[in-house]
Amino acid sequence: MRISKSIYLFFLPGLVLYSLFFLYPTISALFYSFTDWDGLSAAFQFVGIDNYTRAFTGDSIFQKTIGNNLKFMLTVVVFQTLVALAFALIVIKNTKTNVFLRALYFFPTILSSVSVAFIWAFIYDPSMGILNQILGLLGLDFLAQNWLGNANIAIYSLAITQVWFHAGQMLIIFVAGLQAIPEELYEVAKIEGASKWQTFKGVTWPLLAPSATIVVAYTTIQSFKAFDLVFAMTGGGPNNSTEIIATYIYDVAFKSYQFGYASAISIIFMVIIALITYLQFKALRSDRVSY
Amino acid sequence: MKNRLWLATGTVGIGLMLGACAGESGGDSSSESGDATQISFMHWRGEDKDVLDEIIADFEEANPDIRVEQNIYPSDQYQATAQRMLQEGSTGDVFTSFPGAQFESIQSAGFFEDLSGEDFVSNFDESLIAVGQKDGTQYALPYQLVFNMPVYNKGMFDELGLEVPKSWTEFQEMADTLLENDITPIAFPGADIGPNQFMNSMMMNNAPDEDVFAKLQNGEESLTNEWWVKTLEDFKLLADKGYIQDDALGTNQDSAMAMVANEEAAMLATGSYHMNSLLDLNPDLELDLLAPITVEESEATYEGINTATFMLAVNSNSDKKDQAKAFIDYLSQPEVASKYANETGQHLTVNGVEYESEALQNTSYWIDERNTRFQPRFLITNAQIEDAVLSSIENVLGGEDPMAAAEAAQQIVEENRE
Numbered sequence: 125m126r127i128s129k130s131i132y133l134f135f136l137p138g139l140v141l142y143s144l145f146f147l148y149p150t151i152s153a154l155f156y157s158f159t160d161w162d163g164l165s166a167a168f169q170f171v172g173i174d175n176y177t178r179a180f181t182g183d184s185i186f187q188k189t190i191g192n193n194l195k196f197m198l199t200v201v202v203f204q205t206l207v208a209l210a211f212a213l214i215v216i217k218n219t220k221t222n223v224f225l226r227a228l229y230f231f232p233t234i235l236s237s238v239s240v241a242f243i244w245a246f247i248y249d250p251s252m253g254i255l256n257q258i259l260g261l262l263g264l265d266f267l268a269q270n271w272l273g274n275a276n277i278a279i280y281s282l283a284i285t286q287v288w289f290h291a292g293q294m295l296i297i298f299v300a301g302l303q304a305i306p307e308e309l310y311e312v313a314k315i316e317g318a319s320k321w322q323t324f325k326g327v328t329w330p331l332l333a334p335s336a337t338i339v340v341a342y343t344t345i346q347s348f349k350a351f352d353l354v355f356a357m358t359g360g361g362p363n364n365s366t367e368i369i370a371t372y373i374y375d376v377a378f379k380s381y382q383f384g385y386a387s388a389i390s391i392i393f394m395v396i397i398a399l400i401t402y403l404q405f406k407a408l409r410s411d412r413v414s415y
Numbered sequence: 416m417k418n419r420l421w422l423a424t425g426t427v428g429i430g431l432m433l434g435a436c437a438g439e440s441g442g443d444s445s446s447e448s449g450d451a452t453q454i455s456f457m458h459w460r461g462e463d464k465d466v467l468d469e470i471i472a473d474f475e476e477a478n479p480d481i482r483v484e485q486n487i488y489p490s491d492q493y494q495a496t497a498q499r500m501l502q503e504g505s506t507g508d509v510f511t512s513f514p515g516a517q518f519e520s521i522q523s524a525g526f527f528e529d530l531s532g533e534d535f536v537s538n539f540d541e542s543l544i545a546v547g548q549k550d551g552t553q554y555a556l557p558y559q560l561v562f563n564m565p566v567y568n569k570g571m572f573d574e575l576g577l578e579v580p581k582s583w584t585e586f587q588e589m590a591d592t593l594l595e596n597d598i599t600p601i602a603f604p605g606a607d608i609g610p611n612q613f614m615n616s617m618m619m620n621n622a623p624d625e626d627v628f629a630k631l632q633n634g635e636e637s638l639t640n641e642w643w644v645k646t647l648e649d650f651k652l653l654a655d656k657g658y659i660q661d662d663a664l665g666t667n668q669d670s671a672m673a674m675v676a677n678e679e680a681a682m683l684a685t686g687s688y689h690m691n692s693l694l695d696l697n698p699d700l701e702l703d704l705l706a707p708i709t710v711e712e713s714e715a716t717y718e719g720i721n722t723a724t725f726m727l728a729v730n731s732n733s734d735k736k737d738q739a740k741a742f743i744d745y746l747s748q749p750e751v752a753s754k755y756a757n758e759t760g761q762h763l764t765v766n767g768v769e770y771e772s773e774a775l776q777n778t779s780y781w782i783d784e785r786n787t788r789f790q791p792r793f794l795i796t797n798a799q800i801e802d803a804v805l806s807s808i809e810n811v812l813g814g815e816d817p818m819a820a821a822e823a824a825q826q827i828v829e830e831n832r833e
Contacts, residue, residue, distance in 0.1 A: 164498055165522035182830050187798070253669060271667025273606060275813045319436035358492075362664045362809035364607070364802075378495035379798040381520050 156387040163383035166299040174386035185364055186389060189372045190396075192279050193348060197400075199283035200347040205339055207291045209332075212298035218235075225320060226299065230292035236359060237289070241356030248272050272358055275314055275365035288348055294339045301335025302328070337408040341401050348397050367392045435586065451475075453482040453790035454738050457500065457507035459493035460503075460725065466758040474745045481738045483509075499527040503797040504732030508739040512555050512726045513661065514546045515793030521728075527554035528736055534541035535740070538747035543723045543764040556743065557723030558752075560762040562687040562704050562781055563602070563790050564616040564720045570701035571681055583649070586788040590658040593681050604618065605664035610808040611801075615720040615790050618646040623716040626793045634832060635734035638807065638825040639818065647807060647817035649709050654812050664743050664812055686711065686720075690774050691760030704778055711798065719762035719781060721791040723764050801826035 130224035157175055179186050189335075209227055215222040220334050232240065248271035256268040272280040305328065313323045351370040354360065360367035360375070367375075373393065379385035427618040456471075462485060471483045486506055488496065494517055500506040501521065512518050512527075521527055530536060530555040536544070538555050538757075546557035572578070575596060580586040590600040603609045622642035630636035643661050653659045660666060660680065672689060674680040674697035682705065683689055692700050706719040727746065729739040745751055749767035756763045757771045762782060770776050783785060807824035 250665040270662040270665040
């Protein structure tokens with residue numbers, strides 16, 4: 125079949141937008157990552173791989189942000205996936221109550237991150253916050269914490285907020301995935317006398333793998349990019365314990381005016397996300413089956 | 416088929432063009448409007464918008480060929496984005512700058528117009544505008560004079576028979592008395608501005624050398640030296656003895672202000688700029704300023720901290736510099752400055768300002784009669800070194816040993832020396 129050359133014009137708008145808003149900034153960042161540009165002056169000098177060397181050997185805060193990001197990501201990926209899956213299994217049938225519950229669980233997702241940050245900063249407030257007050261009412265005062273002020277737990281407190289914020293979104297993906305599993309397979313499992321756990325392990329989970337892949341990959345990327353929540357709730361403190369790579373890039377670029385170095389960290393950041401996402405896809409793809 | 420293709424492509428093209436046009440007009444806030452020239456006044460004081468609107472209305476009446484539009488951004492955002500907007504030149508014909516790191520970066524980028532020869536410079540107190548100079552050139556004129564040291568409940572002190580402590584020993588005795596009366600001595604907003612404000616008065620006498628942070632940045636000084644380790648030890652003592660509230664690192668400034676307004680705490684570890692807000696929350700409070708003297712009386716050099724800030728400047732990229740200068744000239748007239756001072760509850764650097772409010776009058780003695788020192792934090796010109804210094808305070812308040820916290824911070828200082 126002969127394809128008209130004019131069909132290539134259909135690619136043009138997308139290609140222009142992609143080049144303008146992704147390719148050009150990415151190539152620019154790569155270029156500036158080898159310079160000492162301050163982001164303001166016209167002049168800059170090439171510094172070779174100095175910015176990359178500095179990131180890995182001479183910047184303890186950057187190294188700390190990688191650790192913080194991994195803690196944040198692991199907590200969010202594990203809890204968000206489990207919570208979303210558990211709730212999806214509960215509300216899978218299309219009853220009126222379940223449709224309402226799905227909408228209710230999805231509701232936090234439509235809030236702005238700044239609103240979520242304010243709500244949760246209030247919940248976590250050590251003296252006036254409702255979390256510690258509820259723990260007190262339940263006789264669990266010993267569990268009351270300085271949720272955002274304690275450097276050992278602040279990053280996990282932020283992760284819980286992130287889970288609350290986005291679990292509803294993932295729940296919808298899981299519900300769609302669960303509803304796409306053919307009912308006949310469950311009937312066969314039932315006839316074969318499979319237990320609920322065996323049915324989940326042998327039928328539900330393998331056929332849900334594509335949805336799980338999307339959820340885990342999207343959650344990972346989302347948790348690496350959780351700039352707004354961290355910025356609004358803790359600003360990276362106390363003592364850089366909640367500083368993640370995204371907020372650190374912002375600080376380096378816009379507070380210290382080291383755009384060259386910030387570009388280098390951004391490139392490293394992009395590579396880390398790409399690598400983790402690739403590994404996740406590879407691992408989860410091996411779980412996939414088709415009947 | 417071809418017609419449809421061109422229609423689709425054309426629609427996308429027109430859409431892109433319209434989007435680009437919309438972006439342009441939205442971004443340009445400085446333009447010729449009718450016969451008058453419109454200038455942009457870019458700053459971070461949202462709470463002053465109403466009084467500045469009134470001042471601008473008066474200015475426009477006196478100068479019918481100039482219109483002034485305020486472009487206000489929250490202070491955090493302002494510190495991060497002002498330079499980018501100044502570079503483009505369409506926003507911030509008149510703008511304000513923080514002293515310290517922001518002043519340095521704007522100056523090195525060349526966005527300050529030289530104001531040295533302008534007549535209105537003499538309207539300002541000469542001793543308070545040096546912070547807006549670099550190599551003998553006056554680039555910016557600080558407008559506000561802030562005292563970054565604790566605000567205290569003077570009425571409460573009088574009731575309990577407490578006097579303002581003149582030494583670290585007396586400070587601790589005073590704090591013990593407050594604790595005995597179930598009052599938290601210091602409300603410390605550790606979740607936001609507490610460390611960056613309170614560090615100034617806590618270190619002012621431990622390191623009386625005003626060049627100490629310049630020396631830290633060039634390698635002559637270290638955070639592991641006596642002056643900073645002692646400051647961190649003093650912070651630790653405040654936490655260990657309960658002189659600041661529990662969970663201080665999780666307390667924001669609103670919660671800390673509420674503690675003082677409700678008289679649960681005696682001092683607010685922020686600065687004079689919160690006196691008006693405290694009086695709004697509790698008009699019965701009688702307030703004054705009190706900086707902790709962390710050495711013995713005989714060794715004390717300074718009594719408090721001042722910051723000349725909200726530095727007025729003209730954007731060198733602006734093509735309306737004359738109009739911008741006319742606006743600064745107007746703001747520096749004593750009667751205009753008096754209106755601004757009294758309605759915002761701020762002391763100013765302008766000569767001849769008459770303070771009418773009781774709170775301003777009662778604390779005016781800090782301008783002339785007390786030996787205050789320019790805010791040391793603003794003398795740290797490298798933002799990452801500033802973060803390291805502040806993190807060491809948070810680290811100690813989180814339970815770390817002062818020397819270990821100082822060592823960790825010093826490592827970051829060494830990584831970021833230029």
